[in-house]
Amino acid sequence: MINFQYLRTTTSKSALALLSKDKAAKFLAGGTNLIDLMKRGVTTPEKLIDINHVPLKQIELKGDTIIIGALASNTAVAEHALIKEKLPLLANALNAGASAQLRNVATVGGNMMQRTRCGYFYDTEMPCNKRQPGSGCGAIGGFNRMHAIFGTSEKCIAVHPSDMCVALIALDATVVLANQKGERKILFKDFHRLAGDTPQLDNNLKTDEMIIRLEIPINNLAKNSHYLKVRDRASYAFALVSVAAALEISDHKITDVRLAMGGVAHKPWRLTASENFLKGKEASTANFELAAKLAMTDAKGFGENDFKLQMAPNSIIEALTLAKSKA
Amino acid sequence: MENRMLKDENDRVDGVFKVTGKAKYFAEYELPGLTYGVLVTSTITKGKITTLDTKAAEKAPGVISVLSHLNKPSAPGYEQDGGSPMKIFYTDKIFYNGQPIAMVVANTFERATYAASLVKATYAKEEFNTNFDKAVADSKSKKLQGQPDYKRGVENAYKTAEVKIEEKYHLPIETHNPMELHGIIADWRPNNQLTVYAKTQGVKATQGTIANVFKIPVENIQVNSEFVGGGFGMALRTWPVEIATVMASKHIGKPVKLVITRMQMFTMVGNRPAAIQTIGLGANKDGKLTGITHRAFGETSVYENFTEGVVNMAKFMYQCDNVNTQYTVVPVDLGVPIWMRGPGEATGAFALESAIDEMAHALDMDPLEFRIKNDPERDQQRSLPFSDKNIKEAYRVGAQKIGWNERKNKPGSLIDGQLKTGYGVSIGVFNANRGRASVKGILKADGSLVLQSATSDIGPGTGTGMTLIASKLMKIPADKITFELGDSSLPPAPSQGGSATLSTVGSAVNDVCVALKSTIAELAANSNMDATANFVDVLKKNNLPSIEIMKQSQAGKEREAYSMYSFSIHFVKVKVHSLTGVVKVDKIVSVGDSGTIVSPKTARSQMVGGAVGGVGMALTEESIIDHRYGRYINNNFADYHVPVNADIPEIEVHFINKPDPYINPMGAKGMGEIALIGFSAAVANAVFNATGKRIRSLPITPDKILADS
Incomplete structure (x- = not known):
């Protein structure tokens, strides 16, 4: 770890002002990922701007929209009555992530910003195009059991590690961003990127x-939703695959459906084709199986993660089945 | 040490200390002028250091010294030829990736960490191999080391049996990963006086190793290790990084503390070696074993050899006239392994106990019934009777508690929705050791008793067990007894390993107590007191503030007349998800057959801890290396999966609790190893019973369940 300057601010305006002075500075929120990255020498910011005291922790209903501040803790969101009642998928996804201790300090914004857990990204002695563009991808031809099967590039097959983001993409969230000039809105599905070049x-x-x-x-x-996380141990493990599934069922017909996956791509992965297939159809196992098959159309394994080609559709079926079966 | 209060006779003597933070671990000692060492490690796997640039580090704030092979701090033992070539600061050779090549010492840990990042090395690289499977495949042409082959009756008799199986089993590298990181504080003072605060399973062993390297008398070296935050075998030797820290302290004339990082725990302090094993079993149609063949390859390093008892169990655990075993170690370019809980036996038991289950299935027999049918009356390997063995009773108790009668012999019979239920059983066995130890007892007129021995407590509750032995014999309440350990100046005792401490040190406690009682009785008789007089009254009457007796105790001829083992039976119930492949352990029943249970609470804790470790071995733990680079890829607690609370179900522990008539005065045998040995096979057998899928490669992760379908 190198020496760095630590600054603390209490308003978003002053935070943005500090950031504008030094583009290499980084915001420090919960720090559950950033500090690890700094200890490993993956990220070496010269300045940390602590924004934990900026008042962005609100969780509220405004009209037909639920507002969640970027600095609300994962626990605060997951435990909030409004979220549990209106967006149980989000609460469940949050509770599937990390550990209770980490969730207590990790924030919504920080969760969106967390970086991949690819071992090659973390080890500065190994090649990684994400950490050091042009150095190669260690995971291709190496240990890629945890890696992507959708939207991969020749440069990177890392996955986004978040559970929360899988629920958010399924829930059609919008992200509000700000710079010194003002705010802009971006659909959650457009927030994260594929690796590409x-x-x-x-x-x-x-x-x-x-x-x-x-x-x-x-x-x-809310009634028929389920977040399924398949992992190597029952808590504090990243997803092999995860599925956010939510159904609105009326007269046995699916009137609305959301499906998204984690652990399979460089970004939270929305299964739009499967959703379109299921809309208007009966909520049956046969249809779930067809939707799962459709989801896998462009999937590609890299050897050690080939099992995901089977685990992913299986998990889609299971998540839809569990979502449907909720009383 | 303060007298440690006991709430009831079952409580740990150090329980309150541990949960209130009063227990002081090695890294918590704040010595005046303490400095901090941080290691620089090799980034190549094999070759030589060509240049090492330490200038920037030396100029960094707070840095006192940078030690490396360039300045070779003095260690006379390292200057001699021979011994392991792994001599930190005395070699420019690289034997594995992550090998320490320099140490930066600074006045704070943070400054040392920063300065260590400034040390730059260049290397002449050589070709290497860290892939054990490849090493084994290539090994046929090389001379290999191991243990002598064993043969009883006809070799490979299984091949001609009425019913036979032959299967191969894989174990990955496992890393001990106790919560407490490894390290040492070394304080070298003038006139070659040295005090160390160590994380060690043997204070006398640490003392001896250091004396040997630095060529100073053992009396000059004080080793303190009162509390140890888990060892599991990794603290059974004094590692090169500890020697390096002593060298650093001697070199700079100040105390130096080294605490290695979690990542360094994977490369500097050993691991459970990877293994590839083949088991051949033959039986007649009635279900009697007619041949057992167990062949194993174990991982070792290129610079030191490590062997363990992988094939021991096959030689005596089942009644069988034809047994042959072979054990070979194959080197790879990694750090040298070391015993990890259950050591080789746990490795071997996974293969043997899986194979036994496979044979029972081939015979269409209940695996429990098959084991009972082949349970030996005598130890055929040594042609001796067992000193004490109650396996059949243990089977009955465990089967009843797990609900074995719910089990169906046909795999995949118990299905509820996507969940398949299965039951598995396995046996664990480990030599019931007894070594030589000395204990001093100081019986005081204030009614208290102090016992002293240079043994260790890495967690099992040594102090508690010893206190209970003395309390029972002396009829002194446990809270009036203090057992002092973890101090090299106390009467000598062996390292805590091989499940031998209770048997070894406990016997010496017994002998001291017997001697104290007889001295008191003599004093009573001499002063015309009743033979049953209280020792306090006897001492007072004789104007004695205390009496002191030291006894050395060791095994006798009984070990030549009997075969002595501890046994465990593990029953596991699992639920396997057919779509996701996730295995959930639903219930665990472990039955210990290890003689008298001296300390019920800590004995139970041992079995519970072993079961948790067993779940990890079976389902989650694997140290993964990218063989292109020779570097570990999951060397942290997020990616190396030890089980968490959510993985662990109800664990029931039962003990046969009958004294072994021969082993020692207490009739008590060790338990640390048997708690884990065999456990992983019980899980694998339960998974098979649930799904019909036989996973012969640990850990049993969801992808393997899906791949096999």
């Missing part, structure tokens, strides 16, 4: 911006 970029946040809040429209999916 620029694996060093995880998302479309600009270097002068900060995440302010999330806006999530109210839906009728």
